[in-house]
Amino acid sequence: MLRTAVSFLLGLIAVVLILAGISATAVQRTVVDTNGFVALTSPLSADTGLHDRLATTVAGQARSRIALPEGLKDAAAGLVDRSAQALTTDPGFPGAWDRTMQRSHDLSLATMTDPAKPDALQADIQPLVKLLADKAAGSLSLPAGGSLVPDDAVVVDLGASQQAGLAGTVVRASGNATAALVGAAVAAVLALLVAHRRTTTVGWLGVGVLLGTGLLVAAGVLVRSAVAGDANAPGLADYLRYRLVDLAGGAAVPWVVGLAVWGAVLLAAGLVGRLVAGRSRPGSAQR
DSSP states (O other): OHHHHHHHHHHHHHHHHHHHHHHHHHHIIIIISHHHHHHHHGGGGGOHHHHHHHHHHHHHHHHHHOOOOHHHHHHHHHHHHHHHTTGGGSTTHHHHHHHHHHHHHHHHHHHHSOTTSOOOOEEEOHHHHHHHHHHHHHHTTOOOSSOSSOSSOOEEEOSOHHHHHHHHHHHHHGGGHHHHHHHHHHHHHHHHHHOSSHHHHHHHHHHHHHHHHHHHHHHHHHHHHHTGGGGGOSSHHHHHHHHHHHHHHHHHHHHHHHHHHHHHHHHHHHHHHHHHHHHSOTTOTTO
């Protein structure tokens, strides 16, 4: 009885650690890694729902930051507004968007990994502001050479402090992915060594992984539901936050499917093992 209880506890620990480890690995590769994040958010450059919101925000920032003599600023402001409507069709827009996402990633991650700074969800849209300002400058027939917008960050806040704090916690926890996976393997092996019937333990590990996968799916649905109202939000920040959560949910699907497959394999292996053990001679208690 004691061996069964210890095996169950070790198996439970293994399931929790493998779920945490796989989730943390997914976060590391799709959110923490710069290239992964840029690849995740690159499709947003073709999101028509983002275009109008983006044009309004970028135009406002460009008007306030454009570096021109006073006599040309008013003319440039009008051109900025008109050029903003065609910003997303500019050949340079996809590249500027990817640079924006890279700068935004580095900006937000710097606060989440520095204990001295408060967590913040922010976007740095300077590449887009620069693209729009340079587009307007071309319409004014200004001489080439240098940008009308400095390289300083153009920051847009994307979330409240509570949302940023939650995101920061997830990012920091994802750094323990390897430790969690190693711990899961050790706990699973110990559970099998202690178990009275190892094939039964394998099957229950599969059940645990399947149930845990279901809980992860339910948690993802709840998170997406929490930001679903931002789908119709007029502001860039709210809509962008909604789309980022939506994209992250889509990126998690292969990981969830992989977990479910492994859970099913373990369950099937346990069931087959029990059938084989049932046909064996008495005394094969450890199978």
